[in-house]
Amino acid sequence: AQSVAQPEDQVNVAEGNPLTVKCTYSVSGNPYLFWYVQYPNRGLQFLLKYITGDNLVKGSYGFEAEFNKSQTSFHLKKPSALVSDSALYFCAVRDGGNRGSTLGRLYFGRGTQLTVWP
Amino acid sequence: KAGVTQTPRYLIKTRGQQVTLSCSPISGHRSVSWYQQTPGQGLQFLFEYFSETQRNKGNFPGRFSGRQFSNSRSEMNVSTLELGDSALYLCASSSGTGAFEAFFGQGTRLTVV
Numbered sequence: 001a002q003s004v005a006q007p008e009d010q011v012n013v014a015e016g017n018p019l020t021v022k023c024t025y026s027v028s029g030n031p032y033l034f035w036y037v038q039y040p041n042r043g044l045q046f047l048l049k050y051i052t053g054d055n056l057v058k059g060s061y062g063f064e065a066e067f068n069k070s071q072t073s074f075h076l077k078k079p080s081a082l083v084s085d086s087a088l089y090f091c092a093v094r095d096g097g098n099r100g101s102t103l104g105r106l107y108f109g110r111g112t113q114l115t116v117w118p
Numbered sequence: 119k120a121g122v123t124q125t126p127r128y129l130i131k132t133r134g135q136q137v138t139l140s141c142s143p144i145s146g147h148r149s150v151s152w153y154q155q156t157p158g159q160g161l162q163f164l165f166e167y168f169s170e171t172q173r174n175k176g177n178f179p180g181r182f183s184g185r186q187f188s189n190s191r192s193e194m195n196v197s198t199l200e201l202g203d204s205a206l207y208l209c210a211s212s213s214g215t216g217a218f219e220a221f222f223g224q225g226t227r228l229t230v231v
Binding site: 109111 | 173220225
């Protein structure tokens with residue numbers, strides 16, 4: 001079964017410090033991994049994805065994510081946090097090897113609330 | 119390029135009523151998925167449509183239904199509304215499945231009273 005875990009409900013970091021939002025996943029086939037951000041009363045905004053290739057993926061707004069196959073993780077990172085990064089972050093996975101049953105469906109984690117304080 | 123458009127943004131309905139939500143995907147996108155977001159359950163998959171065909175359905179009762187039109191626009195309908203149906207309903211469009219990212223609309227906030 002496909003699933004995503006975001007072990008931290010909340011992450012707090014000071015502005016200018018590096019941030020990490022953790023994500024682990026479980027799929028039966030090859031994972032297609034995504035990060036989304038959600039601001040209050042808004043939809044989800046796509047940040048970045050991992051399909052194949054380089055384990056370090058760069059995305060929007062200075063975010064990057066590191067894919068680790070052995071640890072089945074896909075942690076979101078940013079070298080220097082901004083107050084404006086404060087939002088709800090979701091990790092999601094599609095099973096690339098089981099298209100017959102899951103097709104376009106995304107499996108989401110519960111979300112991590114990131115707060116960056118000045 | 120216009121994004122995913124969901125209408126209406128906000129709805130207040132009474133228990134027992136029915137509601138129809140609309141989603142216009144990004145031009146050229148043929149895949150549309152719907153998700154329900156609540157504080158308690160998080161993001162839950164409702165269904166997915168591709169070229170007017172429902173290809174995948176989540177674990178929701180039959181009161182939840184949807185369809186997709188030939189122009190890829192999609193609607194979802196909830197009949198006999200219950201208080202627990204209060205949620206943010208999100209529509210996502212994609213040019214395909216697998217490696218293609220989904221783009222989400224702003225959502226429709228449904229409140230059932």
